[in-house]
Amino acid sequence: MQFFKVKTVEETFALIQEKIAKVGEVSVCALEEALHCVLAEPVAAGENVPAFDRSTVDGYAVVAKDTYGSSESMPGFLTVSGEVKMGEAATTPLSRGEAIYVPTGGMLPPGSDSVLMIEHCEEISGLLNTYKQIAPGENVIRAGEDIKAGEILLEAGTKLRPQEIGALASLGISKVSVYRPIKAAYLSTGDEIVPYDTEKLEIGQIRDINYLTVSGLAREWGVEVIYGGITTDDYDVFASKARELYEQADILILSGGSSVGAKDYTTEVIQSLGDPGVFVHGISIKPGKPTILAVAEGKPVIGLPGHPASAMIIFRLFGEKIIKKLQGEQAQPKPERVFARMTKNIASSPGRSDYIRVRLFMKEGEWWAEPIIGKSGLITTLVKSDGIVEISSEKEGISQGEYVPVLASK
Numbered sequence: 001m002q003f004f005k006v007k008t009v010e011e012t013f014a015l016i017q018e019k020i021a022k023v024g025e026v027s028v029c030a031l032e033e034a035l036h037c038v039l040a041e042p043v044a045a046g047e048n049v050p051a052f053d054r055s056t057v058d059g060y061a062v063v064a065k066d067t068y069g070s071s072e073s074m075p076g077f078l079t080v081s082g083e084v085k086m087g088e089a090a091t092t093p094l095s096r097g098e099a100i101y102v103p104t105g106g107m108l109p110p111g112s113d114s115v116l117m118i119e120h121c122e123e124i125s126g127l128l129n130t131y132k133q134i135a136p137g138e139n140v141i142r143a144g145e146d147i148k149a150g151e152i153l154l155e156a157g158t159k160l161r162p163q164e165i166g167a168l169a170s171l172g173i174s175k176v177s178v179y180r181p182i183k184a185a186y187l188s189t190g191d192e193i194v195p196y197d198t199e200k201l202e203i204g205q206i207r208d209i210n211y212l213t214v215s216g217l218a219r220e221w222g223v224e225v226i227y228g229g230i231t232t233d234d235y236d237v238f239a240s241k242a243r244e245l246y247e248q249a250d251i252l253i254l255s256g257g258s259s260v261g262a263k264d265y266t267t268e269v270i271q272s273l274g275d276p277g278v279f280v281h282g283i284s285i286k287p288g289k290p291t292i293l294a295v296a297e298g299k300p301v302i303g304l305p306g307h308p309a310s311a312m313i314i315f316r317l318f319g320e321k322i323i324k325k326l327q328g329e330q331a332q333p334k335p336e337r338v339f340a341r342m343t344k345n346i347a348s349s350p351g352r353s354d355y356i357r358v359r360l361f362m363k364e365g366e367w368w369a370e371p372i373i374g375k376s377g378l379i380t381t382l383v384k385s386d387g388i389v390e391i392s393s394e395k396e397g398i399s400q401g402e403y404v405p406v407l408a409s410k
């Protein structure tokens with residue numbers, strides 16, 4: 001009787017890092033098609049984003065000093081000397097003592113350094129009553145504040161999430177060099193397994209669940225899946241079907257027959273595909289102990305345990321790591337949902353729900369969430385963040401060191 005020599009989960013992760021190499025074939029892809037692809041080259045910014053100083057609010061462009069001392073009870077007065085039109089250059093300069101109307105996103109007139117929100121002033125017959133003092137730079141995004149011309153925006157090995165695609169779009173980049181998408185071939189095994197759309201089951205038959213769950217996960221990770229159908233527990237049929245699929249894909253995924261029963265041929269079939277072969281058979285994990293991981297002539301092969309929950313959990317844990325390595329993704333995987341500790345105090349107004357963009361990092365065995373402070377007009381605040389923390393409306397903020405749930409931005 002053959003028994004597994006089980007590996008721990010940590011040993012298995014280390015073996016995946018050691019044994020799996022990226023496919024590394026580069027293709028040029030339209031930006032719109034590049035979601036979930038991995039950059040093969042770094043991307044440098046060819047221009048500033050934004051290209052000009054912009055207002056983040058509807059209001060009046062002013063020189064901040066001209067508002068000093070203004071309050072509800074002691075308003076200041078400025079002369080309204082014009083209006084900036086949306087999408088047009090603001091050419092008329094602003095002089096001291098003047099205010100020019102600017103819509104949200106409009107260009108700041110030369111000479112101005114801040115924007116007073118319309119809620120904090122009142123225009124009456126060409127005169128602006130200012131009810132609040134503001135600081136230089138308030139309500140303004142400076143040219144290059146989001147992305148600076150010449151900076152490396154994204155490193156090679158970055159997986160493109162919607163926010164990276166958005167940042168590339170802001171630079172007018174319409175094509176990117178990415179590693180071509182990974183192709184996985186999937187095969188279910190078992191004499192009892194029948195296609196999931198079988199209407200009437202015979203006694204003993206089981207509909208194929210694992211194909212849909214496993215291929216669904218793979219598709220979520222940007223993988224194209226070739227469905228190889230279902231093979232019976234006959235060694236020759238199984239081996240030739242596995243070989244045919246192995247030839248067509250970058251990774252072969254088999255489900256079932258991973259245990260050590262009389263008809264569990266998966267290990268033998270995998271060994272027949274090429275050297276060096278199986279490097280894990282059996283992991284000290286529940287569920288999923290009989291998992292098989294192999295590399296045959298450079299291509300990974302996964303033998304998932306047949307039980308549907310085991311197959312999904314194992315594929316989620318180890319399959320995703322293998323696929324990320326094949327895709328050439330460099331970043332350390334971050335958790336999707338985690339309780340992390342906030343690095344700073346964050347204030348919030350009761351009655352308002354705040355969503356704080358955060359970067360996650362591991363320190364002394366714990367996840368920490370560092371707030372990425374920035375205006376909502378800056379796409380790079382999302383590029384730098386791993387997730388979002390909610391401060392619900394009844395809370396007044398988060399204290400430094402407090403544990404908060406983080407929702408990952410994938």
Ligand SMILES: Nc1nc2c(c(=O)[nH]1)N[C@H]1C(S)=C(S)[C@@H](COP(=O)(O)OP(=O)(O)OC[C@H]3O[C@@H](n4cnc5c(N)ncnc54)[C@H](O)[C@@H]3O)O[C@H]1N2
Binds near residue numbers: 192208210256289306
């Ligand atoms: N003597 C031992 N027996 C078993 C051990 C063990 O260590 N010693 N491990 C158990 C564990 S844990 C699991 S998990 C299973 C894994 O078995 P296999 O990978 O060989 O899977 P099968 O026997 O082919 O199937 C198990 C179970 O799952 C159903 N199945 C299979 N494929 C599908 C599919 N595509 N969709 C839906 N359901 C599927 C199948 O009908 C079986 O009921 O081994 C234990 N045995």
Ligand code: MOO
Binds near residue numbers: 285287288289305310
């Ligand atoms: O521990 Mo298994 O993989 O019976 O599900």
